[in-house]
Amino acid sequence: MKEPIQSKALNVMLVISMVWMGVGTYIPTAYAETNTAPVQEDQQEGKLSKIEIEGIKLDQRFSADSKEYSATVKNEVQSIKLLVESSNPDSSITLNGQTVISGVVGAYSLQTGENKFIISVDNGSNSTNTYNLTLMRDENDNNLLQSINLSKGQLSPNFSSTGTDYKVVVPNDVPVITIKPTSVETTSTIKVNETLVTKDGAAVELPVGESDIIIAVTAENGEKRIYTLHITRAAAEIKTNTKTNIKTNTKTKTNTKTNTKTNTNANSNQNNKPGLSQSTSQPNNRPNSTQPTSQQASSLNVEKTSKALLSSLSVSEGSWDSTFTSDEFTYHVTVSSDIDEVTLNPIAKSSNSEILIEGSTKETIKLEDDSKTIISIVVTNEDDRKTYVLVFDKES
Numbered sequence: 001m002k003e004p005i006q007s008k009a010l011n012v013m014l015v016i017s018m019v020w021m022g023v024g025t026y027i028p029t030a031y032a033e034t035n036t037a038p039v040q041e042d043q044q045e046g047k048l049s050k051i052e053i054e055g056i057k058l059d060q061r062f063s064a065d066s067k068e069y070s071a072t073v074k075n076e077v078q079s080i081k082l083l084v085e086s087s088n089p090d091s092s093i094t095l096n097g098q099t100v101i102s103g104v105v106g107a108y109s110l111q112t113g114e115n116k117f118i119i120s121v122d123n124g125s126n127s128t129n130t131y132n133l134t135l136m137r138d139e140n141d142n143n144l145l146q147s148i149n150l151s152k153g154q155l156s157p158n159f160s161s162t163g164t165d166y167k168v169v170v171p172n173d174v175p176v177i178t179i180k181p182t183s184v185e186t187t188s189t190i191k192v193n194e195t196l197v198t199k200d201g202a203a204v205e206l207p208v209g210e211s212d213i214i215i216a217v218t219a220e221n222g223e224k225r226i227y228t229l230h231i232t233r234a235a236a237e238i239k240t241n242t243k244t245n246i247k248t249n250t251k252t253k254t255n256t257k258t259n260t261k262t263n264t265n266a267n268s269n270q271n272n273k274p275g276l277s278q279s280t281s282q283p284n285n286r287p288n289s290t291q292p293t294s295q296q297a298s299s300l301n302v303e304k305t306s307k308a309l310l311s312s313l314s315v316s317e318g319s320w321d322s323t324f325t326s327d328e329f330t331y332h333v334t335v336s337s338d339i340d341e342v343t344l345n346p347i348a349k350s351s352n353s354e355i356l357i358e359g360s361t362k363e364t365i366k367l368e369d370d371s372k373t374i375i376s377i378v379v380t381n382e383d384d385r386k387t388y389v390l391v392f393d394k395e396s
Helices: 002-044 242-271 294-300
Strands: 048-053 068-073 079-086 092-095 098-100 106-109 113-122 128-137 145-150 165-170 176-183 189-192 202-205 209-218 224-233 310-315 330-335 341-348 354-357 364-366 372-381 384-394
Touching: 048 113, 048 128, 079 092, 079 113, 079 128, 145 209, 145 224, 165 364, 176 189, 176 209, 176 224, 310 372, 310 384, 341 354, 341 372, 341 384
Parallel strands: 068 128, 165 224, 330 384
Antiparallel strands: 048 079, 079 106, 092 098, 092 113, 113 128, 145 176, 176 202, 189 209, 209 224, 310 341, 341 364, 354 372, 372 384
């Protein structure tokens, strides 16, 4: 009877002892895990503690747990200074695959548009955190030209980047002109009459008369600016012998004086013949050897009856050597050395007359580069024709 009682007492003591041991060891272990495990994880994990761009604000405040950042800069910003830093001194950092030093500023160039920076932080225990930084650089908005070079002719007025409208006058023997525009920014594209310009420029065929050439400059951001060249190609020149015409006019006046003098002498001789009465000294209105023939009368009246004359003639630039008159055919006009072209305004006496300036109806004439330019103005009325000559003298 005593053995069972002792056995039960031993078993109770064993159970109480095990319970006490279990309670005693459980509580300290639970507290140790709670207090120390998070601290070890923060120290070992590879994260960034800072991302900074000098002078540029990120889209949000930095947080080690936020992995996406962005910023926008103007086109003028061509590079940035970027600093990345890790809270774990044992971590290694790479930026776009290149190793960088934590806490050290690095310089990075920017292209227009999107620029991606992938920043990876490795704690050395196969634990990596990746941060994405996106920078948007605005596209260039400059659509100005730096210059316009021509194979023939000159721009009027002189070129200016902000000036968009020009005149160019070329002679008739220029059927093709090459335009070489250069943009201020290399990011711009240039088209001449819808054709993309190459390094050799763009060749444009010119019709006789007036035509326009359109130069379109498109900036990188798509903004466009139009420059217009108003080209005037002269008509084929009709050569006239100005000296012969002037000489002919001079001879006509000389013959008129000679005929008048001859008639006067003839009448005088007739009046001095003996036996003639006083009445015979009056002019004889009948045709005879001492009166001008019909051909001579026509010569006498040629200047008066001509319908191929100008009533007025003016020029846009210069000072005349004499006042214009219809029966004077040659004039000298002095102009400044920087004048490249002049506009003439001839008005015919007869509305039926045709006026050609250097063989063309165009009234704007380009002056030659040398000191003297001769311009002929031909007035035609049926079979009658007169030529006026303007000699433009450039001041030295």
